[in-house]
Amino acid sequence: MRLILKSIAIDFDMIYDVLDKFKDAQGEIVSGAVLSYDGINITTDAFRATVGSRCSVMLTSGIEVFGEVIRVSTQHNVISLYESFKNICVGDRVSVRPGGSEIAVGNGLLGRVIDGQGKIIDAGAEIDANDQWPLHGKYINPVTRSKISDPLDVGVRSINAAMTVGKGQRIGVISGSGVGKSSLITMMTEYTDADIVVIGLIGERGREVADFVSKAVQLNNFENTIIVAEPANSSPLLRIKGAQRATAIAEYFRAKGKSVLLIIDSLTRVAHAQRQIGLSRGEATIAKGYTSSVLDLIPNLIERAGTGTNGVGSITAVYTVLADGDDVVADPIVDAARAILDGHITLSREQAAQGIFPAIDVTMSISRVMNEVVDPEITRRANQLRALISTYNENRDLVLMGGYVAGQNKQLDLALKIWPKIVDFLAQPTTTRATLLDSQKALLELV
Numbered sequence: 001m002r003l004i005l006k007s008i009a010i011d012f013d014m015i016y017d018v019l020d021k022f023k024d025a026q027g028e029i030v031s032g033a034v035l036s037y038d039g040i041n042i043t044t045d046a047f048r049a050t051v052g053s054r055c056s057v058m059l060t061s062g063i064e065v066f067g068e069v070i071r072v073s074t075q076h077n078v079i080s081l082y083e084s085f086k087n088i089c090v091g092d093r094v095s096v097r098p099g100g101s102e103i104a105v106g107n108g109l110l111g112r113v114i115d116g117q118g119k120i121i122d123a124g125a126e127i128d129a130n131d132q133w134p135l136h137g138k139y140i141n142p143v144t145r146s147k148i149s150d151p152l153d154v155g156v157r158s159i160n161a162a163m164t165v166g167k168g169q170r171i172g173v174i175s176g177s178g179v180g181k182s183s184l185i186t187m188m189t190e191y192t193d194a195d196i197v198v199i200g201l202i203g204e205r206g207r208e209v210a211d212f213v214s215k216a217v218q219l220n221n222f223e224n225t226i227i228v229a230e231p232a233n234s235s236p237l238l239r240i241k242g243a244q245r246a247t248a249i250a251e252y253f254r255a256k257g258k259s260v261l262l263i264i265d266s267l268t269r270v271a272h273a274q275r276q277i278g279l280s281r282g283e284a285t286i287a288k289g290y291t292s293s294v295l296d297l298i299p300n301l302i303e304r305a306g307t308g309t310n311g312v313g314s315i316t317a318v319y320t321v322l323a324d325g326d327d328v329v330a331d332p333i334v335d336a337a338r339a340i341l342d343g344h345i346t347l348s349r350e351q352a353a354q355g356i357f358p359a360i361d362v363t364m365s366i367s368r369v370m371n372e373v374v375d376p377e378i379t380r381r382a383n384q385l386r387a388l389i390s391t392y393n394e395n396r397d398l399v400l401m402g403g404y405v406a407g408q409n410k411q412l413d414l415a416l417k418i419w420p421k422i423v424d425f426l427a428q429p430t431t432t433r434a435t436l437l438d439s440q441k442a443l444l445e446l447v
Helices: 002-027 157-162 181-191 206-216 236-255 267-280 292-302 332-340 349-353 376-400 410-426 436-446
Strands: 031-037 041-045 054-058 064-071 076-081 093-097 102-105 112-114 131-134 170-175 196-202 225-230 259-265 285-287 314-322 343-346
Touching: 054 076, 064 236, 076 236, 076 267, 102 236, 131 236, 157 376, 157 410, 157 436, 170 181, 170 332, 181 196, 181 206, 181 259, 181 314, 196 206, 196 236, 196 267, 206 225, 225 236, 236 259, 236 267, 236 292, 236 314, 267 292, 267 314, 267 332, 285 292, 292 332, 314 332, 376 410, 376 436, 410 436
Parallel strands: 112 225, 170 314, 170 343, 196 225, 196 259, 259 314
Antiparallel strands: 031 041, 031 093, 041 076, 054 064, 054 093, 064 076, 102 131
16 A cells, blocks of 8 residues: 555656646747837847747737747847737747658659748649658758769750750859740740649749649649749748748659759849848848848758769759840859850840740850760750751841852851741740750751
C-alpha cells in the first residue's frame, strides 16, 4: 500500500513539474509593441528575434496580421507585413510565431494555382500535400551536381535550333514591355517535354495573371503544371515569397527525380520587391536605385535551380527580365542576371514591329551549354544563321537605298536570297509546336 501511495505521489510531482514548465514557456513568448506603421512596414520596440522570423500583430478587432522581421537592432525592429494597409495602431502587440521556414509540397499541387503563402486561389478543393520542403531550399555541393548533357525540347523552333536549352540550364528571357514574352513562355509551358512545369507569376498585372491562368488551364499538360501567383498589388514580401515558393516546389520535384521546367515571370519584379524592402530598412542604393541586397538575392535564387546530384532530376529555369527602356545592355538587373545565367534569349521590339513572333533576336541570344547537348554540326549551322541575319541587318538600309550591287559580298548575297526563308524559320504561330528534331532539320535545310 505504501508503495502504491509513493508511486502516486511521484506521479503528482511529475505533473506539477510539467505544469510549471508549461507556465514558464508561456511566459517566455517573445513579443513587443507597435511604435509606428507606414501601411507596409511596422516598427516595434526591440525584442528577441532574427531576420526572417515570422510574426503576428494582434489588432484591436481580434484579427491577426502576419509578417516577417526584416531588420533588428538594440533600439527597434522592423517587420514587413504580408498584407498592406491594415487597421494597425500604436501599441498593438507583436508576437513571434513558429513556422514559415517549411512549406507543404506533394503531387496534390499538380494542376493547381496558389499564392505566395500556399493558399488556394483557383477555387478548387483543398490540396493534399503532406510532404515538407524548406522554403529557402537545401544546399547542394556544386562539385556533386551532374553535368548538363541532355537537351530539353521547349517546342519553339528558333530556340531549339539556334540556342538549344539543356536540362538543368538557367536561362533568361530579356525584353522590354509588350514584346511578347508572355506568349513565349506560354508556348514553352505547353510544348516542353519536361515532366513538371512550375510557373511563378510575380508582380504581373492582375489582368495578365487571370489571362495567363485561363489559358494555362486549357493546355494539354496542365495536370503537370503548378502556378504560384503574386500580382503587382501584393506586398513586396509576398512577391519574394512567391518566387521562393515556386523554386522550393521545383526543388522538391527535382529531388523526386523529375525533369522540371521552372519559369519565373519576372525576375525584375522580384528585384523591385527586394529593393522596396531594402530601402525600408535603411540600405544605401548602389546602381539606379537598387540596393546591395537585390544583387545578393538574384544569384541566391538562381543558384537553387540546375541539375541535381548523381544524375537525379533537374530544374531547367527560365527567368524573364524586363529591360528598362529596352536597354538590354546596361540595365543593372539585366547585367546581373546575364552574368550568373547559363544563357539568355533577347526579344527584339524591331522584329515584333515587323510581325515576326516570337520576336527572338538570334544575333543577341546565346546558350552557353549548346555545345554540350547537340551535335557540332548543329552548332556550326546555328552560327552560320546568326552571321547571315547579322549581315542582312547591317546592310539592309544600304540595299534599300540601292547602294549595293550584287556580287560584291557573297554572304550578303546569300542573306538577301534566303531572307524570306529565314523569316519563315523565325516566325512560329503560338498554336504550332516545333519539336527539337524538326527544328534541327529545318535549320539544316535553311543554311
